[in-house]
Amino acid sequence: MQVRLNTAEDAAHAIRSMQVRGAPLIGVAAAYGVALGLRHDASDSQLAQVIALLAATRPTAVNLHWALARMRRVLEKSALAIRRETAWQEARAIAAEDVATNALIGVHGLRLLMLHQPKDAVLQIMTHCNAGRLATVAHGTALAPIYAAHAAGIPVHVWVSETRPRNQGLLTAWELAEARVPHTLIADNAAGLLVMQGKVDMLIVGADRIAANGDTANKVGTYLKALAAAAHGVPFYVAAPLSTIDFSCPSGQDIPIEERTAAELGAGDVPAINPAFDITPAHVITGIISERGVAAAEALAQWKT
Amino acid sequence: MQVRLNTAEDAAHAIRSMQVRGAPLIGVAAAYGVALGLRHDASDSQLAQVIALLAATRPTAVNLHWALARMRRVLEKSALAIRRETAWQEARAIAAEDVATNALIGVHGLRLLMLHQPKDAVLQIMTHCNAGRLATVAHGTALAPIYAAHAAGIPVHVWVSETRPRNQGLLTAWELAEARVPHTLIADNAAGLLVMQGKVDMLIVGADRIAANGDTANKVGTYLKALAAAAHGVPFYVAAPLSTIDFSCPSGQDIPIEERTAAELGAGDVPAINPAFDITPAHVITGIISERGVAAAEALAQWKT
Numbered sequence: 001m002q003v004r005l006n007t008a009e010d011a012a013h014a015i016r017s018m019q020v021r022g023a024p025l026i027g028v029a030a031a032y033g034v035a036l037g038l039r040h041d042a043s044d045s046q047l048a049q050v051i052a053l054l055a056a057t058r059p060t061a062v063n064l065h066w067a068l069a070r071m072r073r074v075l076e077k078s079a080l081a082i083r084r085e086t087a088w089q090e091a092r093a094i095a096a097e098d099v100a101t102n103a104l105i106g107v108h109g110l111r112l113l114m115l116h117q118p119k120d121a122v123l124q125i126m127t128h129c130n131a132g133r134l135a136t137v138a139h140g141t142a143l144a145p146i147y148a149a150h151a152a153g154i155p156v157h158v159w160v161s162e163t164r165p166r167n168q169g170l171l172t173a174w175e176l177a178e179a180r181v182p183h184t185l186i187a188d189n190a191a192g193l194l195v196m197q198g199k200v201d202m203l204i205v206g207a208d209r210i211a212a213n214g215d216t217a218n219k220v221g222t223y224l225k226a227l228a229a230a231a232h233g234v235p236f237y238v239a240a241p242l243s244t245i246d247f248s249c250p251s252g253q254d255i256p257i258e259e260r261t262a263a264e265l266g267a268g269d270v271p272a273i274n275p276a277f278d279i280t281p282a283h284v285i286t287g288i289i290s291e292r293g294v295a296a297a298e299a300l301a302q303w304k305t
Numbered sequence: 306m307q308v309r310l311n312t313a314e315d316a317a318h319a320i321r322s323m324q325v326r327g328a329p330l331i332g333v334a335a336a337y338g339v340a341l342g343l344r345h346d347a348s349d350s351q352l353a354q355v356i357a358l359l360a361a362t363r364p365t366a367v368n369l370h371w372a373l374a375r376m377r378r379v380l381e382k383s384a385l386a387i388r389r390e391t392a393w394q395e396a397r398a399i400a401a402e403d404v405a406t407n408a409l410i411g412v413h414g415l416r417l418l419m420l421h422q423p424k425d426a427v428l429q430i431m432t433h434c435n436a437g438r439l440a441t442v443a444h445g446t447a448l449a450p451i452y453a454a455h456a457a458g459i460p461v462h463v464w465v466s467e468t469r470p471r472n473q474g475l476l477t478a479w480e481l482a483e484a485r486v487p488h489t490l491i492a493d494n495a496a497g498l499l500v501m502q503g504k505v506d507m508l509i510v511g512a513d514r515i516a517a518n519g520d521t522a523n524k525v526g527t528y529l530k531a532l533a534a535a536a537h538g539v540p541f542y543v544a545a546p547l548s549t550i551d552f553s554c555p556s557g558q559d560i561p562i563e564e565r566t567a568a569e570l571g572a573g574d575v576p577a578i579n580p581a582f583d584i585t586p587a588h589v590i591t592g593i594i595s596e597r598g599v600a601a602a603e604a605l606a607q608w609k610t
Binding site for chain 2: 162163164165170173177183184185186187188189190191192193194196219220221223224225227228231257262265267270271272273274275277278279
């Protein structure tokens with residue numbers, strides 16, 4: 001399905017309804033949303049209104065707010081006469097940087113994968129949700145090192161968890177099939193058993209917001225996988241661009257968790273709640289992979305610019 | 306839907322296809338299956354054949370094998386002339402004992418619930434899969450103490466996890482609604498977040514087989530919930546009749562895990578696997594509730610008869 005976005009409202013709807021999803025792609029879509037919103041009126045008040053509209057779409061992924069803050073900073077300094085053009089330029093820059101950033105995550109992650117590669121056996125990686133190219137402009141975050149390993153001829157197999165209630169695991173399975181990377185879908189519930197059985201060498205997931213202390217918000221269910229990894233001494237990595245780190249957010253407790261409609265569970269009128277993210281504490285994260293390299297979750301301050 | 310079982314083959318099909326499910330109910334259905342299988346031929350060879358047919362249906366729930374062993378023991382001693390009648394009597398006895406056993410689990414569990422009841426607040430209980438009356442002849446195992454607490458006027462609320470891929474959580478929600486016990490459905494993935502947020506006072510689940518050392522096989526996903534409970538100091542209980550304890554099985558590693566068809570995931574031709582159970586190690590189980598009382602998972606030997 002292809003969706004054409006003509007207005008800032010279209011962009012806001014696409015983000016809110018998850019036509020675009022994945023923290024990095026949400027950031028890029030919001031930046032283009034600002035450019036669309038200034039097409040007929042590039043005034044300060046229109047800029048403020050468009051940014052407020054887009055900022056209100058989803059609360060957890062910080063890349064959204066990072067991209068909007070960047071657009072605001074650049075556009076407020078831009079003369080009215082060239083503001084529209086500046087907006088398109090900056091949105092294009094954000095998109096292009098996402099491609100380069102994820103390529104670097106692939107490079108740094110590949111070194112880690114080689115470190116964990118078992119002798120004479122396929123490297124077994126588990127992921128959660130979708131953090132491949134469909135969640136970014138290209139390459140993906142968590143999947144970038146996997147694509148890189150596959151391209152480098154390292155034998156990998158990926159355990160893809162279904163990721164209820166939205167089943168984004170099917171997006172990951174589709175991406176891996178397209179890239180010809182061997183993979184197997186599992187129910188989210190099966191993750192603990194596979195880790196216990198020694199069938200997982202490492203886990204890699206993306207992130208929606210990383211607090212200054214390394215606590216990480218990602219798709220709900222991530223925390224349970226991290227607990228299983230910690231219980232069995234299996235490394236658990238988070239792959240995300242620096243724009244996902246929110247240094248203004250001291251810890252995971254300060255990250256807002258989006259509550260989505262219970263209808264996503266598809267259980268009719270059974271009372272239900274549907275938090276879309278959870279918090280994985282820094283102490284169960286082996287390392288965070290960004291375009292700058294790999295850091296311990298507790299040592300992100302080194303990346304503060 | 307009501308299904309009438311006329312033959313041992315009908316009973317085997319009902320168990321295999323999960324028309325009846327829940328470890329205790331599988332045991333009872335198998336016992337009646339033996340009685341059905343002897344209707345036209347009560348010979349030793351027919352008895353052996355019927356038991357083999359029923360034993361091959363599902364590998365993990367030990368109550369199946371417990372009930373079949375009990376039927377064999379009684380029927381081998383029974384004269385051919387009265388063997389049919391003996392089979393019906395013994396099946397009825399197994400069913401009646403299940404009712405009494407679960408009522409006692411409710412009594413012992415209720416004391417535990419009162420212990421964990423917060424002052425001036427609703428007791429928040431999380432469960433997994435379905436271990437209510439639909440999984441037994443009556444009362445249920447994990448839900449027996451909850452029904453008892455509700456009947457005693459103790460305010461309880463139950464977090465019901467969806468339990469992919471078969472969604473048995475909907476059975477639990479249906480049962481709790483029928484019993485007017487407040488409850489909320491969640492995606493399995495949300496369990497870690499709720500435990501972390503302090504929204505769960507205790508967890509209770511059923512069991513399909515408990516090894517001699519207390520390691521417990523239950524519906525896949527149970528282990529992840531136990532890990533979350535352990536990480537946050539929340540008590541995690543297993544409720545099951547003594548017939549679920551397999552003293553011939555030294556540890557969880559020795560429990561066969563049923564691999565069901567990937568079609569249950571409903572993901573078309575995406576490669577998938579579907580293990581139906583996982584193992585929760587004794588050290589993350591706070592206690593096991595049986596008709597004999599509550600014991601530490603590591604101290605089950607006291608119940609060996």
